[in-house]
Every structure is written in structure tokens, then in C-alpha cells.
Amino acid sequence: MLLRSWSAGDAAAGEALLPIVYSELRRIAGHHMRRERPDHTLRPTDLISEAYLRLAEGAKPDWQDRVQFFAIAANTMRRVLIDHARSRNADKRGGQLTLVPFDDAAVGDAQPFDLLALDDALHALAEHDTRKARALELSYFGGLGQAEVAEVLGVHVNTVARDLAFARAWLRRRINEFA
Numbered sequence: 001m002l003l004r005s006w007s008a009g010d011a012a013a014g015e016a017l018l019p020i021v022y023s024e025l026r027r028i029a030g031h032h033m034r035r036e037r038p039d040h041t042l043r044p045t046d047l048i049s050e051a052y053l054r055l056a057e058g059a060k061p062d063w064q065d066r067v068q069f070f071a072i073a074a075n076t077m078r079r080v081l082i083d084h085a086r087s088r089n090a091d092k093r094g095g096q097l098t099l100v101p102f103d104d105a106a107v108g109d110a111q112p113f114d115l116l117a118l119d120d121a122l123h124a125l126a127e128h129d130t131r132k133a134r135a136l137e138l139s140y141f142g143g144l145g146q147a148e149v150a151e152v153l154g155v156h157v158n159t160v161a162r163d164l165a166f167a168r169a170w171l172r173r174r175i176n177e178f179a
Contacts, residue, residue, distance in 0.1 A: 003063035014056055021069070022048070028074050031143040032081060036115075042084055051076040067144070071152050074142030078119075085115045121174040125167060135160050136167040 002020070005013035029044035029051075036042075042050075054076050063069050126133035131153060138149045139160075146164070150157040 003066070003069055007060040007063050011056075018052065021066075021073075024070060025052070025073060028070065028143050029077060032074075032077050032141065036081070041088075042081070047077050047080055050080045054080070067148055067152055071138050071142050071144065074144070075137060078137070078141040082115060082119050089116065117175050118171070121171045124174060125170055128170070129163075129167075131155070132163040132167040132170075135163040136171070139164055 002013045002017045006017060025048045026044060029047040032047060033040065033042070033044050051073055055073060061068075061072065122133055122137065125136070135149050135153060138144045138152055139146070142149075144152070146157050146160045149164075150160045153160065155163075
């Protein structure tokens with residue numbers, strides 16, 4: 001009820017919604033942050049805040065249910081992390097940073113994986129097969145189980161399992177091609 005009121009323009013409903021959904025948003029944010037490098041400047045609380053602000057400022061869809069809300073929130077968190085990574089990479093390439101002599105530079109700033117490469121590969125997969133890309137996005141970034149992904153996509157859970165297996169293999173191959 002709060003989701004529908006919020007999408008209809010009731011800002012108070014959006015404010016009332018946050019305490020109710022915060023623990024689940026925190027779980028999703030934690031899921032995202034576990035895949036990031038240990039010295040990441042964003043914390044789960046920052047990620048939740050930024051994602052929630054983007055959801056509040058943008059045009060709110062006609063929310064169907066809580067699963068759809070969490071799927072969109074998870075995707076918004078992913079976009080926040082990608083924007084943050086792009087900004088960080090721009091800074092690394094001479095943005096607003098001062099030059100540091102190599103001897104003083106911190107070595108070993110490696111991430112568990114390259115989020116930008118993953119994002120590019122996911123976009124390429126979406127051009128190839130939108131449903132498979134969406135299933136992977138909901139599962140990997142959204143932390144949804146296969147049954148929940150099936151519900152969001154309106155397909156059988158076995159279809160989701162096949163889509164995820166294909167998407168993971170496709171992404172692995174695509175990322176390794178450019179590594």
C-alpha cells in the first residue's frame with residue numbers, strides 16, 4: 001500500500017516505507033559491498049542512502065509488489081557502485097588527484113573483480129538476450145533467489161536456472177576475452 005501511495009506522489013508514504021524496508025535494503029547493500037575491494041570508500045549505509053535518494057528523486061514506477069521494489073532498489077545500488085567506480089577511475093587517470101611518486105603509491109589496489117568490465121559484459125549480454133541479463137542482474141546484484149527471480153520475470157524457476165547458467169558462462173567468457 002505504501003509503495004503504491006509513494007508512486008502516486010505521496011512523499012510521506014516514501015518516508016514511512018524506509019524503516020519497513022531498511023533491513024532488507026541493508027542485506028542487499030551488504031551483498032553488493034562484499035564483492036567490492038576492502039578499502040572501498042562507500043559503506044552499505046552510504047549505498048542505501050544514495051540508492052534511496054535516486055529512487056525518491058526519479059519517476060517512481062507503478063510498484064506491483066515488494067519483490068519488484070527490491071529488484072529495482074538492487075539495480076539502483078548497482079548503478080550507484082558503477083557510477084562510483086567510473087568516477088574513481090576518472091580520478092585515477094588525472095581527474096582531481098595530485099600526482100604521487102611511484103615509491104609512495106599504495107600497491108595492491110586490486111579489486112576482487114572489475115565492476116566496469118562486468119557492467120560492460122552485462123550490457124552486451126542484454127543486447128544478446130535481455131531476459132538472461134535481467135535474471136543474472138536480479139540474482140547477482142539483487143541477491144534474489146531463483147524463485148524470486150522467476151516471480152519478477154514471470155517465468156518458471158527451471159527457466160531461471162538455465163538462464164543463470166548460460167549468463168554466467170557467457171559473462172565469464174566475455175570478461176576473459178578482454179582480460
